[in-house]
Amino acid sequence: xxxxQPIVQMxxxxxxxxxxxxxxxxxxxLFPGEVHALMGENGAGKSTLIKALTGVYRPDAxxxxxxxxxxxxxxxxxxxxxxxxxxxxxxxxxxxxxxxxNVMLGQEVRGRFGVNWRATHRAATEALRRLGLERLDTxxxxxxxxxxxxxxxxxxxxxxxxxxxxxxxxxxxxxxxxEVEMLFRVIRGLREDGVAILxxxxxxxxxxxxxxxxxxxRNGQYVGExxxxxxxxxxxxxxxxxxxxxxxxxxxxxRRTAPRDETGEEPLLRARELGRKGAIQPxxxxxxxxxxxxxxxxxxxxxxxxxxxLYGADRPDSGTVELHxxxxxxxxxxxxxxxGIAYSxxxxxDEGILADLTVRENLVLSLQARRGxxxxxxxxxQDEIVEHYISTLNVRPPDPNALIKNLSGGNQQKxxxxxxxxxxxELxxxxxxxRGIDVGAKAEIQQAVVDLAxxxxxxxxxxxxxxxxxxLSERIVxxxxxxxxxxxxxxxEVTAQQVVDIIAQHGxxxxxxxxxxxxxxxPTTGEGGPA
Amino acid sequence: xxxxxxxxxxxxxxxxxxxxxxxxxxxxxLLNTLKDPGYLAxxxxxxxxxxxxxxxxxxxxxxxxxxxxxxMALVIATGGIDLSVGSIMAVGGATAMQFLSASDDPSxxxxxxxxxxxxxxxxxxxxxxxxxxxxxxxxQPFICTLIMMLAGRxxxxxxxxxxxxxxxxxxxRWIVNGYVFGFxxxxxxxxxIVIAVGLIVRRSALGLMIEAIGINLEASRMAGIxxxxxxxxxYIFSGALAxxxxxxxxxxxxxxxxxxxGYLMELDAILAxxxxxxxxYGGKFSLGxxxxxxxxxxxxxxxxxxxxxxxxxxxxxxxxxxxxxxxLQSGHVRRRLRRRRSHEAPPGAVPADETQKQEAVV
Numbered sequence: 001x002x003x004x005q006p007i008v009q010m011x012x013x014x015x016x017x018x019x020x021x022x023x024x025x026x027x028x029x030l031f032p033g034e035v036h037a038l039m040g041e042n043g044a045g046k047s048t049l050i051k052a053l054t055g056v057y058r059p060d061a062x063x064x065x066x067x068x069x070x071x072x073x074x075x076x077x078x079x080x081x082x083x084x085x086x087x088x089x090x091x092x093x094x095x096x097x098x099x100x101x102n103v104m105l106g107q108e109v110r111g112r113f114g115v116n117w118r119a120t121h122r123a124a125t126e127a128l129r130r131l132g133l134e135r136l137d138t139x140x141x142x143x144x145x146x147x148x149x150x151x152x153x154x155x156x157x158x159x160x161x162x163x164x165x166x167x168x169x170x171x172x173x174x175x176x177x178x179e180v181e182m183l184f185r186v187i188r189g190l191r192e193d194g195v196a197i198l199x200x201x202x203x204x205x206x207x208x209x210x211x212x213x214x215x216x217x218r219n220g221q222y223v224g225e226x227x228x229x230x231x232x233x234x235x236x237x238x239x240x241x242x243x244x245x246x247x248x249x250x251x252x253x254x255r256r257t258a259p260r261d262e263t264g265e266e267p268l269l270r271a272r273e274l275g276r277k278g279a280i281q282p283x284x285x286x287x288x289x290x291x292x293x294x295x296x297x298x299x300x301x302x303x304x305x306x307x308x309x310l311y312g313a314d315r316p317d318s319g320t321v322e323l324h325x326x327x328x329x330x331x332x333x334x335x336x337x338x339x340g341i342a343y344s345x346x347x348x349x350d351e352g353i354l355a356d357l358t359v360r361e362n363l364v365l366s367l368q369a370r371r372g373x374x375x376x377x378x379x380x381x382q383d384e385i386v387e388h389y390i391s392t393l394n395v396r397p398p399d400p401n402a403l404i405k406n407l408s409g410g411n412q413q414k415x416x417x418x419x420x421x422x423x424x425x426e427l428x429x430x431x432x433x434x435r436g437i438d439v440g441a442k443a444e445i446q447q448a449v450v451d452l453a454x455x456x457x458x459x460x461x462x463x464x465x466x467x468x469x470x471x472l473s474e475r476i477v478x479x480x481x482x483x484x485x486x487x488x489x490x491x492x493e494v495t496a497q498q499v500v501d502i503i504a505q506h507g508x509x510x511x512x513x514x515x516x517x518x519x520x521x522x523p524t525t526g527e528g529g530p531a
Numbered sequence: 532x533x534x535x536x537x538x539x540x541x542x543x544x545x546x547x548x549x550x551x552x553x554x555x556x557x558x559x560x561l562l563n564t565l566k567d568p569g570y571l572a573x574x575x576x577x578x579x580x581x582x583x584x585x586x587x588x589x590x591x592x593x594x595x596x597x598x599x600x601x602x603m604a605l606v607i608a609t610g611g612i613d614l615s616v617g618s619i620m621a622v623g624g625a626t627a628m629q630f631l632s633a634s635d636d637p638s639x640x641x642x643x644x645x646x647x648x649x650x651x652x653x654x655x656x657x658x659x660x661x662x663x664x665x666x667x668x669x670x671q672p673f674i675c676t677l678i679m680m681l682a683g684r685x686x687x688x689x690x691x692x693x694x695x696x697x698x699x700x701x702x703x704r705w706i707v708n709g710y711v712f713g714f715x716x717x718x719x720x721x722x723x724i725v726i727a728v729g730l731i732v733r734r735s736a737l738g739l740m741i742e743a744i745g746i747n748l749e750a751s752r753m754a755g756i757x758x759x760x761x762x763x764x765x766y767i768f769s770g771a772l773a774x775x776x777x778x779x780x781x782x783x784x785x786x787x788x789x790x791x792x793g794y795l796m797e798l799d800a801i802l803a804x805x806x807x808x809x810x811x812y813g814g815k816f817s818l819g820x821x822x823x824x825x826x827x828x829x830x831x832x833x834x835x836x837x838x839x840x841x842x843x844x845x846x847x848x849x850x851x852x853x854x855x856x857x858x859l860q861s862g863h864v865r866r867r868l869r870r871r872r873s874h875e876a877p878p879g880a881v882p883a884d885e886t887q888k889q890e891a892v893v
Contacts, residue, residue, distance in 0.1 A: 334757055
């Protein structure tokens with residue numbers, strides 16, 4: 001499957017951004033005719049490595065060899081000229097242009113009088129033929145195609161010139177199972193043709209289905225390169241999250257052991273079949289007052305999607321939610337807040353802080369929104385609230401009039417926590433509250449969560465750090481591939497390892513189930529490569 | 532009121548972006564004084580006892596821009612724009628003039644009040660249409676207010692049947708041209724309206740919420756703010772204030788000119804807001820800054836006339852002054868100038884926040 005000479009060889013690549021070492025002495029190689037997965041958690045350096053390869057970033061150190069020749073691309077156009085082509089997660093096409101124009105954009109066939117459109121469309125059809133899509137009418141607008149087909153059109157752009165290396169960055173994140181299969185058929189066909197394919201995905205099952213080899217990165221460092229067939233899933237996960245299995249196993253908790261649903265207690269929130277297409281499959285969930293429910297799962301497993309449905313940030317398209325036993329229709333954040341639910345986003349910068357407002361304004365904003373604009377919170381009351389949360393959460397600097405954008409990430413997070421606590425929620429959903437913040441602030445936020453639950457607030461705690469989830473939670477809900485696969489009562493005997501096992505184990509069964517399901521789904525589009 | 536109270540108020544004031552606007556006003560007035568040393572003089576009219584002088588003229592002329600700029604500041608704070616204010620001025624003026632000219636007794640208090648009320652009602656309604664299109668239909672503010680800008684002129688012409696209707700109404704004439712204690716009443720009224728809007732916006736939580744949605748609509752929504760009602764509100768404000776500006780504009784001559792009343796006023800208002808330090812991409816706004824900006828535009832218009840700059844060159848003169856003010860207050864430009872002076876920026880440097888954004892995609 002692989003020849004001796006790698007088409008891409010990156011050695012000792014280091015890239016430093018102000019304050020961050022994004023890549024530190026990373027090596028990577030890619031052979032013709034293989035599908036190579038690049039694995040790692042969020043921020044591990046995957047996309048930085050891709051950008052170092054394609055000329056978006058210039059490495060501070062290290063060499064990039066293409067076909068054995070040292071190369072340094074200045075722009076992505078340089079990289080494309082050398083046969084290195086990237087398809088990004090979001091389809092970077094122009095929906096209002098025709099399919100043919102999209103395929104040929106920047107590579108139009110030129111005649112004596114400018115662009116020869118007939119020849120251009122012919123070339124576009126030729127490029128699409130390599131993906132088995134020659135039946136598409138290249139003169140129709142791109143927007144008439146499904147997202148999956150648009151994704152394939154994006155790939156076909158690489159077929160216009162000779163492609164040696166095809167980089168697919170999260171190509172499947174917006175596709176459903178049959179569309180993924182269509183894409184994989186194309187990938188396999190290209191692999192047969194000797195194209196080297198670099199594949200980035202958060203879906204472990206897909207990585208195991210399509211890839212021959214994988215490289216793991218963690219915190220900007222090279223962890224290892226493995227043949228996919230020789231690496232167990234659990235081992236891969238622990239390499240990605242950076243705890244060896246023994247370290248994971250040694251963690252444990254000492255929380256209550258009696259399951260809540262056996263005490264006859266009424267849950268604060270009861271969700272049944274709550275789901276949204278493309279976000280999370282219908283899910284049942286009970287949350288009791290005063291408990292911390294951990295949500296575990298890899299990124300992209302549907303954690304945030306579930307939280308957004310509970311808060312009303314997105315509207316569910318199936319299922320019901322009951323609060324205190326009565327049906328509730330939570331269709332907006334306004335409704336969520338009115339029902340005593342607060343959601344602290346994982347995306348602090350884009351959905352959390354209001355950067356140009358002060359700490360005070362950020363802190364009182366949701367409480368003010370709940371009261372309505374006509375009833376401003378009196379200045380003295382604002383001062384009390386702001387002072388209270390600045391001191392209990394230890395916000396630094398303790399200046400209510402500082403602009404929040406000038407605070408560190410951890411302190412911004414504390415202000416946001418204060419914003420939600422000020423609304424006195426019954427249910428507080430914290431999505432990655434400790435991501436990207438320093439150790440001290442992390443411990444303070446964890447402590448705040450524990451204290452909060454003791455006052456009777458229900459807390460849903462979402463985190464990529466399993467260790468943290470296991471230590472804080474009473475109950476752990478495990479999500480994978482946008483569905484709930486486990487709901488386990490935490491206890492001294494529960495370890496992060498068990499959660500890892502659940503995630504890894506479920507994958508195998510699901511992969512088998514999916515394969516048999518796909519057998520039934522006969523190909524609908526074209527005749528791609530051999531399946 | 533939301534401004535942080537720091538130790539040194541004076542230094543704080545110097546950092547406000549509109550100091551450059553104030554500086555430009557002072558400079559223009561100085562320029563005029565160089566030409567005529569008596570330019571700034573204010574005298575008391577021997578018969579009426581009213582104050583007269585160039586500065587008083589400037590204040591009076593600034594009134595329509597002042598009204599429109601305050602509404603525009605609120606719209607721009609939400610990240611939108613209102614291009615229709617000039618046309619809404621024409622609609623407001625046309626409505627009042629047409630109503631009065633058809634009235635049996637246009638100088639009666641009832642007829643005047645009805646004319647003013649009707650003009651405000653119609654201009655508020657047009658503002659509400661803008662707001663509905665932006666907030667609920669989710670059209671781009673630029674597009675729907677551009678449509679309203681074109682439609683508004685048409686509506687004004689339909690109201691007056693294409694004529695430049697004149698009418699005589701003593702109460703309206705007095706409001707716009709009269710004096711209280713020797714001071715032009717219309718300027719006092721306009722400042723009163725600005726203060727009223729300022730109080731509504733800053734004493735309630737409206738201002739905070741408008742700034743929040745202008746800074747980040749999604750984060751505001753996630754914080755429990757309802758953006759749609761707020762967007763509707765600011766366009767209604769803008770429409771109503773444009774209607775008032777229209778009444779003031781036609782009141783000076785008691786004639787509506789359906790093609791000229793409020794013509795290009797949207798551009799003057801946008802400039803006034805920008806000079807006042809409110810960024811066009813929304814967020815923090817300053818009504819005081821908009822007032823400074825409006826006064827600068829009025830001063831500039833009068834200066835162009837006073838200095839006898841040929842009418843063909845006057846737009847260029849105006850443009851140069853405004854560009855200089857905008858460049859001076861731009862932190863970006865000031866930083867670049869400073870950096871250029873010290874050393875060249877390293878090429879290929881990636882801004883930290885951009886890196887984060889790209890990392891977050893993975």
